[in-house]
Amino acid sequence: MPSADQHSSRSPIATDGPAQSSLRVHAKDNVRVALQDLAEGTDIADESGDVRLVEAIRHKHKFALCDLAVGDRVVMYGVTVGRATRSIHAGGAIRTDNVEHSTDSSGAAPRRGEWLQPDVSAFTGVSFDGYARADGEVGTANLWLVVPLVFCENRNIEVLRQSVADALGDDPYREYKRMARAMLHGDHGADETPDALASPFPNVDGVRFLTHTLGCGGTDDDALALCRLLAGYICHPNVAGATVLSLGCQKAQIAMLRQAVAERDPRALRPVHYLEQQASTSEDALIRDALTTIFDGLKAANSVRRAPAPLSKLRIGVECGGSDGFSGLSANPVVGGAIDRLVALGGSGILSEFPELCGVEHELVSRCVDDATATRFTALMSAYQRHADAVGASFSMNPSPGNIRDGLITDAMKSAGAAKKGGESPVVEVLDYTEPATRPGLSLLCTPGNDVESTTALVGSGANLVIFTTGLGTPTGNPIAPVLKVASNTELASRMADIIDFDSGAVIRGETSIEALADELLRLCIETASGRYTTRAVGLSQHDFIPWKRGVSL
Numbered sequence: 001m002p003s004a005d006q007h008s009s010r011s012p013i014a015t016d017g018p019a020q021s022s023l024r025v026h027a028k029d030n031v032r033v034a035l036q037d038l039a040e041g042t043d044i045a046d047e048s049g050d051v052r053l054v055e056a057i058r059h060k061h062k063f064a065l066c067d068l069a070v071g072d073r074v075v076m077y078g079v080t081v082g083r084a085t086r087s088i089h090a091g092g093a094i095r096t097d098n099v100e101h102s103t104d105s106s107g108a109a110p111r112r113g114e115w116l117q118p119d120v121s122a123f124t125g126v127s128f129d130g131y132a133r134a135d136g137e138v139g140t141a142n143l144w145l146v147v148p149l150v151f152c153e154n155r156n157i158e159v160l161r162q163s164v165a166d167a168l169g170d171d172p173y174r175e176y177k178r179m180a181r182a183m184l185h186g187d188h189g190a191d192e193t194p195d196a197l198a199s200p201f202p203n204v205d206g207v208r209f210l211t212h213t214l215g216c217g218g219t220d221d222d223a224l225a226l227c228r229l230l231a232g233y234i235c236h237p238n239v240a241g242a243t244v245l246s247l248g249c250q251k252a253q254i255a256m257l258r259q260a261v262a263e264r265d266p267r268a269l270r271p272v273h274y275l276e277q278q279a280s281t282s283e284d285a286l287i288r289d290a291l292t293t294i295f296d297g298l299k300a301a302n303s304v305r306r307a308p309a310p311l312s313k314l315r316i317g318v319e320c321g322g323s324d325g326f327s328g329l330s331a332n333p334v335v336g337g338a339i340d341r342l343v344a345l346g347g348s349g350i351l352s353e354f355p356e357l358c359g360v361e362h363e364l365v366s367r368c369v370d371d372a373t374a375t376r377f378t379a380l381m382s383a384y385q386r387h388a389d390a391v392g393a394s395f396s397m398n399p400s401p402g403n404i405r406d407g408l409i410t411d412a413m414k415s416a417g418a419a420k421k422g423g424e425s426p427v428v429e430v431l432d433y434t435e436p437a438t439r440p441g442l443s444l445l446c447t448p449g450n451d452v453e454s455t456t457a458l459v460g461s462g463a464n465l466v467i468f469t470t471g472l473g474t475p476t477g478n479p480i481a482p483v484l485k486v487a488s489n490t491e492l493a494s495r496m497a498d499i500i501d502f503d504s505g506a507v508i509r510g511e512t513s514i515e516a517l518a519d520e521l522l523r524l525c526i527e528t529a530s531g532r533y534t535t536r537a538v539g540l541s542q543h544d545f546i547p548w549k550r551g552v553s554l
Contacts (some may be wrong), residue, residue, distance in 0.1 A: 020510065022057075023329065024065070026078035031062040031094055033076075033325060033407070035508055038063075044091070053091040060325025060407035060471075062094040073104070074413075077328065079359055080104040081413035094409055101395075101410040103359035112366045115426055117344040118337065122519060129306040129530040130237075130313065130464075134269040137237035138313035140464045140529040141205045142304055143480055144297045145242040146290070147230055149257060150215030150250035153277065157245065160290055161209040168199065170206060172541030201302040204240070205531075207294060208479040210545050216250035222549055223252040224260075228434035229547050231260035232460030234272055238480045240301035241271035243293045245286075248278030264436065271297060306531060312346030314529055315437060317458030317466040317481075318421040319352065321451035324471025324488055325407020328417015330507040330514075331469035331488035336423035337518025338467070338525065339442065343425040348440050350431075350463050351422035352447040352454045354384050358395040359412035360419045364444065368427045376430040380446045398449050402472050421469065433548060437462045451476050452546040455483065465529055467521070475499045477542025482528050482535045486521065499536045 022032045022044055032044065034057040044051045048065055057063045062076065067090050074082040074094060083102040088094070130138040148157050165171045210233070214226045234242040246254050254274050261272060273293040280286040318335050320327060339349035351357075357364060361381055368374035388394055398411040408414040428441035434457070437443045445461050447454040451474060458466055459481045466481050468474075471488035473496040487493035490505030502521055506512045527533040 022063075025076060025329065028075055028078045030065050030068070030073075030075050032065060033062055033329065034059050051091045054089050055091075055093055057093055058407075062325075062407065062409070062413075064088045064090050064092050064094065066090050073102070074099055074410075076413060077360075077416040079363070079412070079416050081359060081416055082410040096404060096409055099409055101412055103412045110366060111368075112426075115424065117425075118340050118515070118518075120341050120344045123311065123341065123345055123522070126526065127308040127310055128314065128526045129532075130309040131240075131304050132307055132309065133237050135265065135267070138309040138464070139237035139239070140314075140482060141238040141480065141531075142203060142301055143205050143239050144207045144294060144301055145210070145233060145239045145480065146207060146294065147210045147233065147242060147244055148212070148215070149227075149230070149244060149246040149252050149254065151211075151213050152216070152247040152250065153245040154211040156277070156283070156286065156290075157209050157211050159287060160294070161207075163287070163291065164207050164294060168201075168207075170199070201298045203302045203305050204298055207298070208543060210479060212545065212547050214547055214549060215252040216247075218251065218549065220251070223256060225434055225550055226252050226547055227256040227260040229457070229460045230257060231264050232434060232436060232462070233480060234261055235264035235270060236459065236462070236480055237464050239270070240304065241297045242273070243290055243297070244272060244274045245290065246274065246276045248276045271300070273297075310346065311342065311526070312440060314342060314465060314525070315348040315350065315463050316342060316525060317350045317352065317445075317455070317461075317463030318469075319451065319455050319458060319466055319476075319483075320356070320418050320421060320469040321476055322470040322472035322474040323403055323408060323414060323418065326488040326505075326508055327408075327469055327471045328414075328420055329488070330504040331471065331486045332417055332420035333514050334504045334507065334517045334521055335421045335467050335469055335486060337514055338423075338521040339421070340423035340425050341518060341522050342525075343423070343441050346440055348437060348443065349422065349425075350437055350443045350445050350458055350461060351419070352445040352458055353418065353449045354381055354444075354446050355395045355398045355411065355449040356415045356418040357381070357444075358385075358398075358415045360416055364419070364422075364427060367425075367442075368430075373427060373430055377427070377444055380430065380432060384446065406471060421467075431461055433457055433550065434460055448548055450546070450548075452544045453548040456545050457548060465525060467525070470500075473499065475537065475540065475542050476544055477535075477537030477540070479543040479545050483537040483542070484521075484524065484528060484535050485537065499540070501536050 022034050024032045036059045038057040040056045042053045068084040068088040072084045073080045082099040085100050086098045088098050131142045277286050365374045395411050399408050425442045428439045429443045431445045433446050447457040459478050466483045468483050469486045477483045484501045486502045487500045493500045493503035
């Protein structure tokens with residue numbers, strides 16, 4: 001870990017070394033982060049001069065390096081993350097009662113110079129074992145998808161889910177059912193739950209069933225957005241084919257979905273079966289027809305086997321949720337380092353959650369490859385904020401009570417750390433919600449900050465793997481793309497080991513570097529993409545899917 005007079009704009013904690021009690025992330029900062037609980041009266045060495053704490057500072061929280069008057073900027077990561085609402089003495093804690101959200105991101109930013117790529121020599125010749133598709137894309141999984149066009153079909157989707165799980169012996173909740181039976185009937189009751197069966201389709205990773213609350217009762221734009229999102233899932237490289245259930249009279253019509261699918265798959269290379277309940281003779285007939293398409297689809301999908309594919313075929317979405325005061329120091333920059341490495345190898349990343357890019361827009365604009373890309377990002381960000389303003393909301397409302405409790409006092413502070421997931425590579429394209437990523441490199445995707453809505457969108461835009469950072473712990477997963485969970489601190493990784501895949505806490509303790517962990521994380525991504533590592537979310541059947549109904553979701 002760097003000493004008090006060592007700072008890096010690329011990696012806040014970048015080198016091995018003895019642990020220290022607090023950190024100044026950037027040379028321009030006027031606050032430090034407590035890396036451990038600090039008592040009142042503790043003397044802190046800083047290049048601007050020694051500071052004595054005037055109150056106890058909890059780990060993950062920040063304290064002032066100089067006296068701040070009302071209206072003074074609070075600077076962290078080298079950017080404005082708030083303004084003082086009352087006087088703060090040097091050594092005093094940064095809190096919600098003395099600092100409010102504020103940014104200085106409206107000014108023009110010069111285009112950044114040539115990107116200094118990380119060393120990726122360790123990955124020369126490395127590939128992953130994926131499922132090659134006819135359109136040239138490569139999946140990290142091989143799934144059959146069953147989706148409803150409207151919420152009225154959710155019950156039939158559940159009937160199909162239970163029926164297929166029973167037929168395949170693929171009940172993800174088998175052990176919990178044993179637990180419940182044992183609690184109710186004693187140990188002998190557990191024996192009534194059947195054991196798992198050997199899969200008759202060893203090259204298929206399963207059948208995934210989506211449900212949602214949309215498809216009717218909304219606007220035409222709502223229906224179109226839903227169809228485009230569903231098309232992104234149906235045409236996803238991790239999906240071999242799909243069965244679609246429609247009621248018939250709803251706003252989101254089969255014709256709309258067919259058109260959205262055709263835009264993604266103009267050569268109709270992927271089998272998609274559309275079934276309409278109001279045109280069926282009975283529910284029994286509908287379920288029978290749906291089951292036929294599913295099992296016939298599984299037989300065809302089973303003929304595809306994993307084969308070596310270049311890392312350029314990986315497109316990783318990055319997401320955060322349940323963030324804490326360490327997320328921007330460890331987990332997020334480690335993920336950003338992994339994305340930089342993937343981009344240097346010809347692959348792609350997608351950074352989303354526009355409300356959590358508030359305050360660092362100028363930095364992202366400076367990384368855009370051309371003026372058109374920069375202009376589109378600025379326009380989408382501005383439109384989002386205007387829409388929020390129109391209903392009395394604001395990006396400043398984004399931090400949750402958990403975020404604030406663990407040191408993320410303002411949205412700008414949260415955003416400055418969250419943006420680290422995108423690394424340092426150039427921004428090659430900016431996407432609106434549901435648009436597919438098409439260019440190699442880093443893309444920005446307009447989504448809300450809601451964990452599941454954003455993860456759902458990342459996969460709909462083509463991410464075939466997702467890395468999700470958390471400091472407080474969240475079980476979020478996705479139906480069709482593996483989600484790797486990265487903890488910002490070792491306490492979380494140990495306490496919630498059943499949902500965490502990767503621990504970046506050693507960075508906080510000064511035991512390793514961001515660069516070393518970025519290499520390690522990319523290797524885990526390759527193992528996951530190859531099916532050799534099963535993420536905790538996949539193992540727990542955490543299949544979260546929430547479309548964004550284009551409104552104010554922060």
